[in-house]
Amino acid sequence: MEKTVFIIGLGLIGGSLAKSIRETGECHIVGFDTNQDTLEFARMNEIIHEIAIDIPQAAKRADLIILGTPITETVRLIKELDQLPLNHDVIVTDVSSVKRPVLEAANTISNKHIKFIGGHPMAGSHKKGIKAAKGHLFENAIYVLTPAEQCDDKHVGILKNTLKETKSNFVLLHVTEHDEMTGVVSHFPHLVASALVHQAKKWQDTHPYIPKLAAGGFRDITRIASSNPDLWQDIFHHNREKMIQLIDDWITEMSQLKLFLRQENTFGLTSYLQQAKDYRDGLGVSKKGAIPSFYDIYVDIRDQPGAIAAVAGILAENEISVSNMQILEIREGITGVLRLSVPTKKEQDSSYQILSAKGYELMMEK
Numbered sequence: 001m002e003k004t005v006f007i008i009g010l011g012l013i014g015g016s017l018a019k020s021i022r023e024t025g026e027c028h029i030v031g032f033d034t035n036q037d038t039l040e041f042a043r044m045n046e047i048i049h050e051i052a053i054d055i056p057q058a059a060k061r062a063d064l065i066i067l068g069t070p071i072t073e074t075v076r077l078i079k080e081l082d083q084l085p086l087n088h089d090v091i092v093t094d095v096s097s098v099k100r101p102v103l104e105a106a107n108t109i110s111n112k113h114i115k116f117i118g119g120h121p122m123a124g125s126h127k128k129g130i131k132a133a134k135g136h137l138f139e140n141a142i143y144v145l146t147p148a149e150q151c152d153d154k155h156v157g158i159l160k161n162t163l164k165e166t167k168s169n170f171v172l173l174h175v176t177e178h179d180e181m182t183g184v185v186s187h188f189p190h191l192v193a194s195a196l197v198h199q200a201k202k203w204q205d206t207h208p209y210i211p212k213l214a215a216g217g218f219r220d221i222t223r224i225a226s227s228n229p230d231l232w233q234d235i236f237h238h239n240r241e242k243m244i245q246l247i248d249d250w251i252t253e254m255s256q257l258k259l260f261l262r263q264e265n266t267f268g269l270t271s272y273l274q275q276a277k278d279y280r281d282g283l284g285v286s287k288k289g290a291i292p293s294f295y296d297i298y299v300d301i302r303d304q305p306g307a308i309a310a311v312a313g314i315l316a317e318n319e320i321s322v323s324n325m326q327i328l329e330i331r332e333g334i335t336g337v338l339r340l341s342v343p344t345k346k347e348q349d350s351s352y353q354i355l356s357a358k359g360y361e362l363m364m365e366k
Contacts, residue, residue: 003064003162004061005018005027005062005065006031006052006059007031007065007068008066008068008077009033009068009073010031010032010033010068010133011033011038012124012129012130012137013095013121013124013137014031014066014095014133015068015129015132016134016135016137016138017068017095018047018048018133019133019135020135020163020165020166021163021166022047024162027064028049029048031043031047031051032052041131042130047133055077056084059086060087062090063088063091064093064158064159064162065081065093066094066095066119067095068094068095070230071102072234074102075101078094078106078109079105082109082110082111084111086111086113087113088113089115089155090113091117091155091159092114092115093116093119094118094119095120095121096118096120096238097120097122097182097186098179098182098187098238099146100175100176100179100239101238102118103116103118103148103175107148107149115148115150115151116148116151117146117147117156118145118175119145119159120144120178121138121141121168122144122186123137124137135165137166139167140167141166141169142168143166143169143170144170144171144172144173145159145173146172146175146178156172179239180242183242183243187235187242188246188247188250190227191247192250193221193223193224194222196218200218256272257272260272295341295343295348296339296341296342296348297340297342297351297352297363297364298337298338299337299338299360299361300336300338300360300361301336301338308327311340318350320354321342321343321347322340322341322342323342324339324340324341325341326338
């Protein structure tokens with residue numbers, strides 16, 4: 001029997017979920033978004049089957065409701081759905097990266113037909129909106145589930161089955177456990193990246209040439225500072241207690257580094273850096289994490305017309321998607337370096353093999 005899936009919020013995450021669910025061929029997908037252009041794009045490109053005009057009416061027909069909205073709006077919608085006169089059980093889930101306020105609202109639901117399961121698909125993109133949606137966005141990604149108090153294993157199983165085409169790795173976590181871990185590896189790094197950019201901006205008053213030097217590593221470690229400010233303000237607000245705690249921890253870390261430098265403690269500093277390197281090098285690379293991953297290869301190219309287009313063309317012919325492209329160094333008449341970023345390790349390996357076979361000199365970070 002075909003299930004009706006109602007997705008509220010068709011941005012990158014909601015749109016990508018719609019695409020992957022549609023691939024099962026087992027669901028009728030209804031979509032709602034406040035942006036009419038988004039809805040038309042989703043319908044015209046067969047991401048959804050039907051546009052919802054009214055949230056309550058569409059919700060009454062649904063077997064599964066996915067809230068692909070910011071956290072504040074998600075909490076509001078949970079309260080709105082709780083008031084609906086439903087005549088059958090409906091699973092409701094969300095995609096928020098902070099679970100405490102969402103589950104606090106979900107645990108007050110009095111409607112016996114609503115079975116709430118918190119969700120957080122931990123994958124994203126440097127792009128946003130329905131046009132960036134991809135059915136394979138969540139493949140091999142961790143997908144955290146945090147069931148509400150009134151939800152049992154049967155409903156969790158139904159949700160997993162409906163989302164099977166995401167090819168995600170589902171993990172059940174306690175709310176506090178989830179928020180602390182995502183705070184450490186996702187939310188706080190965004191704060192640090194923004195702070196680094198602000199620091200560079202202030203130093204630009206003294207050294208106007210800084211923007212020209214702020215390439216390479218600086219651009220990499222601050223890339224996430226380009227994320228949607230409104231979205232991340234909402235995340236920081238709802239996970240503010242953890243953010244304050246992590247800022248305190250960070251100040252302690254910086255104080256230790258400052259002490260090493262002030263005391264000219266080269267042994268202590270080297271040991272600190274080595275421990276960081278060992279831990280960083282030991283992080284898993286096989287699964288997607290909280291922050292979108294990019295896999296780079298470096299291609300030596302000559303300073304001649306069409307050199308960059310030739311590389312891009314070869315990869316396009318082999319259906320390899322390039323997420324980002326940057327010229328690191330090229331001077332007139334000599335070889336330069338082109339850095340290509342691709343979304344997956346598999347595409348990185350394929351790109352290396354293909355371009356090597358074409359005679360290009362390459363370097364790939366492993």
